[in-house]
Amino acid sequence: MSFLGFSSFYRKQLTDLAILARSLYRICHQQTVFEMTQERIEAYEKIRKALTEAPLFLMHDWNIIFKLYIDSCGDGLGAYLHQVQIIDDKPTEGPVCYISRQIKPTELRYGASQMEGLCLVWELEK
Template identity: 55%
Template structure:
């Protein structure tokens, strides 16, 4: 689980609500916790796995174009995403 979380954590800035989703999985890495894949943890694992395979790949920013910063925070985590504003749609950078 640590390897998977390390890998997915590398791409955390491209996964919406990463901290909130992965919270139950990080608890498995604690030596005091009994390793039990509950329904919540399986769902979190599948959601992260799907996010890694379906998330848009980051693009090289065009410094001449404006940016938009999205911020999401709650009691369980903090997330942000920097988007390049395009004529057609925003793209993560």
């Protein structure tokens, strides 16, 4: 639980954290037996690695156009806000922030187009 809380603090810096941590969140429920399966160990290792190797963020500049990338899958929604800024005299595109969340049970019935639309609306609301 402490590890998930710690990594959630950095969720804006970690790509697809909600999807990566899905199996770990499942063992936090009261009715679930704590068992570290291979899937959970791999999820833990991926998150731990992401925490130590996260890319550097660009400081947002309100005078420059933002680029929004979205993606959805059967496990979650993700969005990435980027900007192209001049760094060392050359244009460099880099992340400003990441956001992700797990799919809710009622959203599992959505088709691909509906999922992408949901992802776009959800991200714009955030």
